[in-house]
Each structure stands twice: as structure tokens, then as C-alpha cells.
Amino acid sequence: MSPVPALEVDQLTKTYASGVQALKGVSLTVQPGDFFALLGPNGAGKSTLIGILSSLVNASGGDARVFGHSIHRERRAAMQMIGLVPQELNFNIFETPFQICVNSAGFYGIARDVAMQRAEKYLRELSLWEKMDAPARTLSGGMKRRLMIARAMMNEPRLLILDEPTAGVDIEIRRAMWRFVSEINRAGTTVILTTHYLEEAEQLCRNIAIIDKGTIIENTSMKHLLGKLDVETFVLDVTANDAALPDVPGVRIVRLDEHTLEAEMSRTHDLNSLFAALSARGITVTSMRNKANRLEELFVRLVESNAGVAAA
Amino acid sequence: MNASNHLVALGTIVRREVSRIMRIWSQTLLPPAITMTLYFVVFGSLLGKNIKIHEHSYIDYIVPGLIMMSVIQNAYGNISSSFFGAKFGRYVEEMLVSPMPSWVILTGYVAGAVVRGLIVGAIVLGLSYFFTHTRIAHPFATLAAVLLAAVVFALAGFVNAVYAKKFDDVAIVPTFVLTPLTYLGGVFYSVEMLPQPWHTVSMANPILYMVNAFRYGLLGTSDVNLWLAFGVMVAATVILGAVAMRLLHRGVGLRA
Numbered sequence: 001m002s003p004v005p006a007l008e009v010d011q012l013t014k015t016y017a018s019g020v021q022a023l024k025g026v027s028l029t030v031q032p033g034d035f036f037a038l039l040g041p042n043g044a045g046k047s048t049l050i051g052i053l054s055s056l057v058n059a060s061g062g063d064a065r066v067f068g069h070s071i072h073r074e075r076r077a078a079m080q081m082i083g084l085v086p087q088e089l090n091f092n093i094f095e096t097p098f099q100i101c102v103n104s105a106g107f108y109g110i111a112r113d114v115a116m117q118r119a120e121k122y123l124r125e126l127s128l129w130e131k132m133d134a135p136a137r138t139l140s141g142g143m144k145r146r147l148m149i150a151r152a153m154m155n156e157p158r159l160l161i162l163d164e165p166t167a168g169v170d171i172e173i174r175r176a177m178w179r180f181v182s183e184i185n186r187a188g189t190t191v192i193l194t195t196h197y198l199e200e201a202e203q204l205c206r207n208i209a210i211i212d213k214g215t216i217i218e219n220t221s222m223k224h225l226l227g228k229l230d231v232e233t234f235v236l237d238v239t240a241n242d243a244a245l246p247d248v249p250g251v252r253i254v255r256l257d258e259h260t261l262e263a264e265m266s267r268t269h270d271l272n273s274l275f276a277a278l279s280a281r282g283i284t285v286t287s288m289r290n291k292a293n294r295l296e297e298l299f300v301r302l303v304e305s306n307a308g309v310a311a312a
Numbered sequence: 313m314n315a316s317n318h319l320v321a322l323g324t325i326v327r328r329e330v331s332r333i334m335r336i337w338s339q340t341l342l343p344p345a346i347t348m349t350l351y352f353v354v355f356g357s358l359l360g361k362n363i364k365i366h367e368h369s370y371i372d373y374i375v376p377g378l379i380m381m382s383v384i385q386n387a388y389g390n391i392s393s394s395f396f397g398a399k400f401g402r403y404v405e406e407m408l409v410s411p412m413p414s415w416v417i418l419t420g421y422v423a424g425a426v427v428r429g430l431i432v433g434a435i436v437l438g439l440s441y442f443f444t445h446t447r448i449a450h451p452f453a454t455l456a457a458v459l460l461a462a463v464v465f466a467l468a469g470f471v472n473a474v475y476a477k478k479f480d481d482v483a484i485v486p487t488f489v490l491t492p493l494t495y496l497g498g499v500f501y502s503v504e505m506l507p508q509p510w511h512t513v514s515m516a517n518p519i520l521y522m523v524n525a526f527r528y529g530l531l532g533t534s535d536v537n538l539w540l541a542f543g544v545m546v547a548a549t550v551i552l553g554a555v556a557m558r559l560l561h562r563g564v565g566l567r568a
């Protein structure tokens with residue numbers, strides 16, 4: 001018997017009062033212990049989905065189960081399992097980090113002495129203990145984000161959901177945050193994450209769903225998804241030259257500017273024919289690099305092809 | 313969540329509300345103390361010296377009404393600004409994502425508002441002793457009236473906050489509804505003094521029943537039947553409580 005999934009989303013739909021159809025029947029499954037990435041361009045419906053799971057948004061249709069508990073029929077049991085780090089700051093800026101954490105635990109019915117111990121533990125782990133008594137409005141942007149992570153840990157959730165927690169946070173603090181979340185995940189907590197930093201998703205996450213315009217367009221393991229990427233793009237620095245570009249079968253060559261070309265080809269395609277054709281036109285390649293972020297590329301391609309389908 | 317978890321959650325909200333009241337005491341406790349002292353001085357000591365209503369000196373007659381007015385305004389003001397503030401600052405979401413049931417949220421906020429009403433009521437009662445010797449003829453009726461009135465207006469303020477989209481929306485009702493109804497609710501006069509049809513029209517004002525039930529508690533005098541007065545307050549509690557629960561349950565103004 002397979003274990004009860006940490007999350008089963010079943011045909012969720014959402015149409016806002018404005019008429020915007022933010023989710024058009026989303027289904028996905030996240031296994032216990034997974035580190036799961038939910039990727040999608042702005043406005044794809046990620047926050048809407050997370051809002052429905054954490055009972056901040058009313059679903060229009062469908063259901064979701066958190067460790068087997070329906071968010072509709074067993075809301076309290078489901079919410080007990082979830083820790084939420086929302087996209088927008090949502091604590092009282094006049095309260096202190098300590099008060100915010102202890103009160104949040106109180107809402108989950110956690111006795112005050114236990115709540116105070118946990119608040120200290122998580123504020124320390126997120127390097128916020130020195131600020132425990134400072135009004136939250138005086139914290140830096142990165143500290144505010146970490147405070148929301150500490151707060152989400154107060155009920156020691158089995159499913160931690162983070163909605164773009166590193167947006168606008170500098171790299172040092174981002175790394176520290178990921179160390180913390182990875183540690184939590186290793187200790188057994190299932191983590192779902194949305195992020196704009198695709199290389200983060202690539203490094204951290206084992207499974208991934210890509211959502212666009214309210215529809216899941218890909219749901220697979222990170223490994224499998226990256227394996228699908230059989231096309232590579234190279235950026236070539238060349239000597240100044242305005243010769244016409246050669247035609248090389250299987251290679252798409254684009255001139256970016258006077259000194260730069262881009263060549264896209266299958267992973268297995270040989271490079272010799274490209275260099276030969278360029279030399280024949282008197283174009284000298286001075287250096288060459290792999291175009292950044294493979295996932296980024298794949299992502300753009302998937303979303304583009306989805307747009308093609310939508311337009312057709 | 314079991315009963316003891318509910319109690320912890322309830323205690324968390326009440327504690328937060330009370331500490332808010334104390335933290336901003338110059339906005340929550342001081343203004344009613346100043347306003348009511350002015351009422352006592354102007355209407356009680358200066359203007360009302362030679363007025364008697366139902367054999368009571370004018371100051372004695374208006375003390376219950378002024379206390380009730382402070383309780384009503386402060387219970388309403390506390391919950392509407394605190395809950396709207398939680399919506400506006402988004403931290404109401406901390407409660408919405410928790411397993412805490414709606415009735416705990418509502419009870420917690422109402423309890424906070426009642427605490428503010430009672431503290432302010434006690435302050436105004438205390439101040440009245442500088443001007444007269446206020447007796448409490450029927451302590452139980454006094455307490456029941458003040459509690460029920462505070463609960464009714466706390467619930468009304470909660471409903472107001474749920475629908476409010478900007479801070480103006482929680483200021484409009486006290487200015488255009490609560491204050492006129494209070495002035496016309498027999499705080500400063502006996503409705504029996506009014507000519508028809510105003511006497512009958514006044515009977516539609518719920519605040520009239522609260523003021524009179526409370527005045528009965530302190531002075532033993534009421535313009536209206538006591539059972540009717542308490543009946544009106546209990547009915548208002550039940551109706552407004554049901555409305556507030558339904559709004560919370562559906563997430564009106566809270567969940568997109």
C-alpha cells in the first residue's frame with residue numbers, strides 16, 4: 001500500500017468575482033517527504049492555488065486533501081498540517097517577532113509555554129533572536145521574510161508551503177533560508193515551493209509542476225524534465241563581421257549584435273560543421289559558452305508552446 | 313482541535329485585544345473619560361441644576377445614560393477598528409489559515425470589545441462620583457444590561473468591519489447612526505416627555521431599551537418595560553451573532 005499523499009489536488013477551479021478564471025481544473029499529487037516546486041509565470045495561478053489550500057481563497061470547484069483530510073469537509077484537520085509562508089507580508093507590523101510567533105501558535109491551540117519555547121527555537125534558527133523584541137516594522141526585508149518562515153513553523157507542520165519566499169531577498173540570506181528549509185525537509189517535512197529563481201528550483205526540488213494560465217502543463221520529476229531538454233543553446237563571441245550567416249543543417253543561428261551570435265542545436269549535433277561554416281564566411285569565434293540556466297530555457301519553451309495551443 | 317485548544321486560541325485573541333487597548337490607552341480609554349467629564353460638568357452641574365426628572369436630580373438621571381453611551385461607543389469602536397485593522401494589515405490571515413473555528417474568532421473579538429466597554433464604563437462611573445453619589449439599586453440588572461449592550465454593539469461593530477473596505481467605512485456608522493440614536497435614546501431626557509408621534513417613534517430605537525434597562529439598574533427607574541428591554545437586547549444578540557457567524561463562515565470580505 002502506498003502512503004497517503006501529503007497533498008492531492010483534485011480538479012480545483014477558481015473564478016474570481018472579477019470574472020478572472022485563475023484555475024481551470026488543476027490536479028496534482030505531492031508525496032510525503034517531497035521537495036516540490038510549483039513554477040509558472042506571473043499570474044499563472046500559483047498564489048491562487050496556495051490560497052485555496054490554506055483557506056485564504058474560496059475554491060469555485062474541486063477539492064484537495066492534505067494527508068488525506070479534505071480542505072472542505074475536514075478543514076481543521078487539514079489546516080493543522082499546513083504551515084504557510086505567503087507571498088505578501090501579513091503580520092502586524094506593530095507586534096514583535098516573539099509576539100507574532102507566540103500568538104500564531106495560540107491560534108493553533110498550542111499552550112503558551114510550549115509556544116514560547118518554539119518561538120525561541122525557530123527565531124534562533126532563523127537568526128532573528130536578537131530582534132525578538134523589536135517592532136516588526138523595524139526589521140529588514142530579509143528578516144521579515146524569515147519571520148514568516150519562523151511563524152509558519154510554530155505548529156510544526158507536516159506540509160510547509162512557501163510562496164515566492166525569496167523574492168527580493170539578497171543572495172546571502174536566500175542561501176541561509178534554503179539551508180533552513182532543506183534541513184526541515186531532511187527531517188521529514190514535505191515542502192512545496194514557488195519561486196522565480198529557477199536555478200533554486202533546479203537545485204532544491206525533486207519534483208516539479210509547471211502551471212500556466214490556470215492549467216498544469218507539466219508535472220514530473222526534476223530529473224526527467226531536465227532530461228527532456230535535448231536542445232542546447234550556445235552563445236558565441238565573434239570578431240566584428242557583417243558577413244551573411246551560413247546555413248547549417250540542424251542548427252539555428254541568430255545574430256544578437258555585431259560581436260555575438262547564438263546557435264541552437266540538438267545536444268547530439270556536432271559542433272565541427274558549425275565552426276567550418278562560420279570559418280568559410282570569415283567569421284572567427286573567439287569564445288563560446290553555454291547559455292545560462294537550462295531550466296529557464298525549458299520553462300520559456302513550455303510556456304511558449306502552451307501559448308501556441310491556447311491561440312490555436 | 314479540542315475544547316482546551318479552543319480555550320488557548322480564544323485566550324490568545326482576548327489577550328491580544330486587551331494589550332492593544334492598554335498599549336493605545338490614549339486613544340481607547342482617555343477620550344471617553346474627557347468627553348464624559350465635560351458632559352457631567354456642562355449638563356449635570358451647570359445647566360441641569362434646577363431640572364428634576366422622575367424625582368431624580370438631572371445629574372443622577374443622566375449618569376446611567378452617559379455610562380451606557382460610553383460602553384456602546386467603545387465596544388463598537390474597539391471591535392470595528394481592531395478587526396478592520398487586522399483585515400487592512402492582512403494579519404487577519406494568521407487566523408484564517410489556522411484551524412481555529414469561526415466562533416472562536418468572533419467570541420475572542422467580542423470579548424475584547426466587551427472588556428473595553430466595561431473598563432470605560434467603570435472609568436465613567438468612577439468619574440460620576442466627583443459630581444454626585446451614584447447608587448447601584450439593582451446590581452444584577454445593571455451588570456446584565458451593560459454586558460448585553462456591549463455584546464450587541466460589539467457584534468454590530470464586527471459586521472461593520474467585515475463589510476468595510478476603508479477606514480472611513482468604520483467611522484461612518486458611529487457618526488451617522490450610533491451618535492444620533494444615542495442622543496435620541498433617552499440619555500438626556502425621559503421619552504415620556506416627548507409629544508406624539510415622537511414618543512412612539514422612539515420606541516423603535518434599540519438604544520432606548522439599553523439605556524432604560526441600565527437606568528433601572530442604577531436608579532430603579534425605567535421608561536420601558538424591563539422584560540421588553542432585556543428581550544430586545546437578547547434578540548439583537550441572537551440575530552447579530554447569527555449574521556456575524558454566517559459572514560465569517562462564508563468568508564465575506566475576508567476570502568477572495
Ligand SMILES: Nc1ncnc2c1ncn2[C@@H]1O[C@H](COP(=O)(O)OP(=O)(O)O)[C@@H](O)[C@H]1O
Nearest residue numbers: 016018020022041042043044045046047048568
Ligand atoms: N483577489 C483577486 N481578485 C481577482 N483576481 C485575482 C485575485 N487574485 C489574483 N487574481 C488574478 O488571478 C490570476 C492568477 O493570479 P495569482 O494566483 O496571483 O498568480 P501567480 O501567483 O501565479 O502570479 C491573475 O490573473 C490575477 O490577476
Ligand SMILES: [Mg+2]
Nearest residue numbers: 046047048087
Ligand atoms: Mg503569486
